[in-house]
Amino acid sequence: MTTDKDLPLREDIRLLGRLLGDTVRDQLGAASFELVERIRQHSVRFRRDDDASARRELEATLDALARDQTNAVARAFSFFSILSNIAEDQHHIRRSRAHLLAGSPPKAGSLAHAVEAAFAAGLQAADLAAFFDDALISPVLTAHPTEVHRKSILNCQTAIAQLLDQRDRMALTPEEAAANEEALRRAVLTLWQTRMLRTTKLSVIDEVNNGLSYFESTFLRELPHLYAGIEDSLAAHDGAWAALELPSFLAVGSWIGGDRDGNPFVTAEVLKQALAHQAALALEFYLAEVRTLASQLTLSLMHVSASDALLSLAAAGEATPHSGDEPYRLALSGIHGRLAATYRALLGREPVGAGRAASQAYGCAQELADDLEGIHRSLLTNGSAALARGQLRRLRRAVATFGFHLAPIDLRQNSEVFERVVAEILEVARPGTGYAALDEEGRIALLLEELATARPLASPFVHYSEETTGELAIFRAARAAHLRYGVAALPNFIISKTDGVSDMLELAVLLKEAGILRPLEGALDANVVPLFETIGDLQAAPATMERLFSLAPYTRLLASRGRTQEVMLGYSDSNKDGGFLTSGWELYKAEIELVKVFREHGVKLRLFHGRGGSVGRGGGPSYQAILAQPGGAVQGQIRLTEQGEVIAAKYANPEVGRRNLEVLVAATLEATLISGDAPAPRGEFIEAMQGLSDAAFRAYRALVYETQGFEKYFWESTVISEIAELNIGSRPASRKKSQAIEDLRAIPWVFSWAQCRLMLPGWYGFGAAVEAFLAERGEAEGMALLQAMHRQWPFFATQLSNMDMVLAKSDIAIASRYAALVKDERLREAIFGRIRAEHASSVAALLKITEQAELLDANPLLKRSIRNRFPYLDPLNHVQVEMLHRYREGHQDERIRQGIHISINGIAAGLRNSG
Template identity: 75%
Template sequence: MNQDKDAPLREDIRLLGRMLGDTVRDQQGEAVFGLIERIRQTSVRFRRNDDRAARQELEGILDALSREQTIQVARAFSYFSHLANIAEDQHHIRRSRAHLIAGSAPREGSLAHALARAFASGHEASELAAFFDTAAISPVLTAHPTEVQRKSILNCETDIARLLDRRDRMVLTPEEREHSDEAMRRAVLILWQTRMLRPAKLSVVDEVANGLSYFDATFLREVPRLYAALEDQLAQRDPALGALELPAFLRVGSWIGGDRDGNPFVTAEVLERALAMQAAAVLGFYLDELHTLGARLSLAAGLVSASDALLGLAERSPDRSPHRKDEPYRRAISGIYARLAATHRTLLGSEPPRHAVAQAEPYLNAYELSEDLDILHRSLVANGSAALARGRLRLLRRAVRVFGFHLAPIDLRQNSDVHERVVAELLATAQPGTDYRALDETDRCEVLLTELATPRLLASPHVRYSDETEGELAIFRAARNAHLRFGKEAITNCIISKTDDVSDLLELALLLKEAGLLRPHEQALDVNIIPLFETIEDLANAPTVMDRLFALPAYMSLLESRERMQEIMLGYSDSNKDGGFLTSGWSLYKAEIGLVEVFAKHGLHLRLFHGRGGSVGRGGGPSYQAILAQPGGAVQGRIRLTEQGEVIAAKYNNPEVGRRNLEVLVAATLEASLLSDNAPAPRAEFLDTMQALSDAAFAAYRGLVYETEGFERYFWESTVISEIAELNIGSRPASRKKGTRIEDLRAIPWVFSWAQCRLMLPGWFGFGAAVKAWRATHPDDGLARLQAMYKEWSFFATLLSNMDMVLAKSDLAIASRYAGLVKDPALRDAIFGRIRAEWQDTIDALLAITGQKELLDDNPLLKRSIRNRFPYLDPLNHVQVELLRRHRDGHDDARVRLGIHITINGVAAGLRNSG
């Protein structure tokens, strides 16, 4: 049965692979094609049959490649990974549609499944509608230093995906099939002829433009459709709800243009540019939709009625065309268009591409535009044309409510050390002799609270401050201006990296006061102050820090202006780099439990912001399971989580895949909030066992990474970290400081580097040692306890499921070739030997607990996907190692560097969630 279901996937992969092969033959010649095909067949033979002779043959072929051949081989296998991704996405869409067409039970992660579960547990549709009144769900797009995909490549892939989708949904005539194949060949040719890598480093503005493409492709259209589907499903369940319209609980956020932590290129000017680019994108979308809507709603006054409000809109419209005199709906839309065009001119200082019929007054805010669209809606419903109101107009009305004139709220983020230095300089200048940084925590808080109680500002326009202080003050002033220009929803959050105490939050509050974003006399705060707890120690201290903060009446009075809601951000990436996979996951879980208790004590609303990456080593893994595995009370209908780098493209470049991922977030949040009471709390002995496992895993991980002499050198020599730092794949440097210390390295390139060499160390190291230590001290029931935890506790099961996936993507034979790059044989053998032993211990422990015979036995779909990909990844890894060897031996020409960068791109595409 599975064979039949997967047949279309295999057919698509063969089709795309054949077209790529034909393209290589046509463009590079028969010899290059023959070489690539020989490598492919040999690699497949080795992987599928574990043929040792095939492996030796493969290594011999690859070792003998010339530089030019190496580039062609790397490009071919990299592009095959890209094409395989397209085919897999299309297969997921195909299977989802097949289930819907067959009338199958709703699938896990869908809205229909979540609602069915809620109804089955006794919740009424009216209760669910009320749940969304206070819900807040937000995926937040971030750029990062390992984002490898160029927008031009993504555009090519989008074209190929559309052609595949058309072939899948339509029965084509022979002529249509021929035209489709020809179009597909053209698309693959363009992909082959498109430069895979950027010639220059990305600027922040480039990253903003890349981020905007996902709004155009997916969010602006699919978010309103998701709302409509949810409203319809609830209304069908309970007709008394009528034409239900839910509040805007799902919004897409962004860090791009506002994340200054370690990125000196994010300035006030860049923030302003990002906001303007976003506004231009959303206003352009609205104008296009209005233009189309005006063309469609050709309703004549003699044939349909119109409300007085609608007629008033039509009369106020500057549209005086005699051809539309008796078409009040068109005239009303022309007037709305004219006002929106004037808004474009006012906010952005430029005319929209398509001019209005005449001049009009601009809208003061998006709410005014929404009111005019509501007049159209109500008039259509009243005249018996509700079907028209439910079409394009319904989606446009929803888009305006969600995206406003700002498109996406941009979060501001900065490191607490920077805030501390800026506050210290402001205090020292305003009160000479003040040494703020020399004060202890208690005295710091006293000074800050004193300043927060007075409207007096510290900064003087007559003083020239350091560049850092001037830059920070300029950012907050730009945020204040953004509120006045685009509305307060343009910037709603300020995040403090490396938060470790109460003063860190009060320092940010003081800086917000300097820009008018906090007004003491009104006890008003215009943005959320959000601490980011990142290290293992900081996560452990988070509940205590927040408890002390909430004990301050001055801060609590500010929270009253934020509806008594406090957001907390949890750092998955840095806690993993700090303490390893198991301890990071457990520390996050415990921090959430502690925070839930503290917030309940103070009667506040908690919203958690999960700083997850794409890889398991950075908190990645399936979002649905991750949200459901949160401890009881941690979701409460409110959740934000980061969507990072190449994962954004994987999730949201295809509109249907994007819609599915958005649905998963909403469905999981609903289930975790309303149905978590049905799940039993973990047993006390489970918690004790988890702590023991964490302690042992932490010791093993820290012992290797931070306490082993020479480990830092091993890491830099055995991975592509040096080359990643040189690659033009992001606007931020790979390290926060100059040097090679692991402590200073950003978590993202740390994880990305281990993925490239197929070790995936941050996603599993320490687990084997932890289980071995536990079973040694509990010889009778140790394994049985772990097996019970896996069966009964979703948190533990999710940890092991994610580790299962990571281990399945690892390959010790390939990793050993990277280890061969380490110049000191003794260092290489000592460290790789420890890694190899722990890898085997971890797999043995995982299989024993889960009862699987092989990795991914419980996930056959992913198992097949990985098995099919490995024959195309192996040559890329082998080529990468050889190129790294040449590069580091002094063969530093452009072609060698190009080859390394192409293989980095290809391996990342093949692994899909590596950064």
């Protein structure tokens, strides 16, 4: 008898749907409940049975909604989507546990699978040890605001998820089951009664605190758990590793509070606050853990011995009449007192449950780590190794990973700003320099001259422009942070829109001004990271780095960074610039050429992938994306951005969060040790891909940048105007006050297309490219080659897999309703007609190349997910279109505006990776 593995998922969805329906009936009345239920039934019939009459009935019902009904329907279906997501996440956990309980072979993406694959490939334990010694894996949370849900809503989701998990993990008595369902009912009611929309715009510090919530719920606890799992897994393969402690190679970074590119609200004061908030969370966590540990390690000298180092630590503790013979407890009391003193020293206020005021603060996190190491070694030496493997092990790992700074913050700014600042301070210090008028070689020569001397350029007695004053303040704040929290607190300075060597040297000069770069010592305390974003900048990236490495003063500084150079690649802007296919290909080619340049100069390459949540911004499954990198691009070190609603999807649930972190480690290990020296793709593959890219680029540019009226079409047929009004972040939607596509940020660009179910940035141009390719090569020969590329080339397969997902989430019929919002009928028909034709062509080409009968045939789990969620998503789109029509016709009732914003939330939740 075959077990229906998805039955528990359907049961959870039914349960949560029933509780939400009951809530709607209780809160809004029977008529509203019946209306919502009728819409749901029509939508389910249409989606699951392809019932055309159901679609007509659905549209007729939705079009006839009264103003007061639209918000209720939008809220109901938004929460249906949210609850469906919770059930789906819980099902992933359920299935993972079922595999582990059954002793199934490790699944791809798990560390156990990666380690087994490494040994099967002939690697030895020493190879794995060397990998971990040199590894650096860092997901980086960014402040990009496509996370539209308030933290209060996320808290409600967490409560519901925990109650579902409780039902899974234990056999409940009838009384317990009833209590659990009652608690679920209360949690769903709380969700319904919690305001979905923000009433005010987020500040940067609000964004910082939202980001910190993931450290509190997931990272502080799950990262130590993951490290322990990795160490135990390796020990199971080789007993010699039983005492192994891995270096802290996995760190979660942040841009929140440090990303100034286009965000005037990130100031030196905001950076100081962000660092202080992070330090407070780390120290409060350590204080609580040390208190708990002290209550556990009540070992008496009557029964256990202690090392001299431990007894020395205990002497600093605060003894009571009952704890004089409990040295471990006393040692932890002393540690707690020093932590409390550290809190006071760093933050200038008293922590909760402070220790003795006379305690000496720790000078750095390593001193705390050394004290905990003393406890660890004493336990090992004196027969208490099992105790060392408990909470103490996790606390020691947390301190090694998070230090006193919690998360390394990257500082990012646009190259144009650095250029203006350097030009101004040079002109003041050396009048007549005329830096801005110099060519690239002239700038390089002048900047190298400045980097050869320790003499500062900026003077505290000169009044500079507001921009320059603000930038200099940021760099000084960064230096102060290095002294206060350690250099790990601010390790990276990133230059957006890098297009030449002078961009990097300008940053170096500003770092020198703050003392972060010290020319006489040849020392650099942070990484200078170029960000190549546009198609042109990606194409020029290898030559830019070649020129940089030819400069002896720079390579001398690089020696102080272990001859490791980080390079960031921008997926979002390159996609907006050249389209999905060309962006992916130019990124891939840039990586190949960068690997060559770095090898020739003996410099280690670390790539930082600026991926968004959506495919249109480089998103997609991280495991496949890392394995699809060209040979040599993943050298044990990788950083990648985590953005928007993807952060919540990946890390709000602690267990799901740990699984996603494990995937990053497994993929990096496999890409480095197993496929790291994979040969370059076949020449005919490269030639074919170049042809496809050229044709796709022409098609994309012709539509987006060369079609008269396209900007007007975009602003009228999507919710971009309404998104710009949403209080979902501190950053403006456009870099300038214009409606030009060039000035629009990639995030709202992609987010808007997702809302109207077109997902255009994730596929447009592919159909035209394949048609042109087949016309040139011949139908049979050309298709055979494309199918071979799909089967044999991970890069091409990953590109098509991501496009498969995007096209499956699109709906051309729903998109046509958004197109109807465009008032100019001729413009509407001209542009949407092209989009519709290209969509059909792209779907047909994808299916033929991947040899599928339907989209997502190769990904049944995602296909199931879409089937479950779309009946709740379709009504939201229909309601949104109707409200947009009313709002733009002048019915600007606050309830309609709120309804539009509620529908934006719900659609984003249903699509999951739309931003």
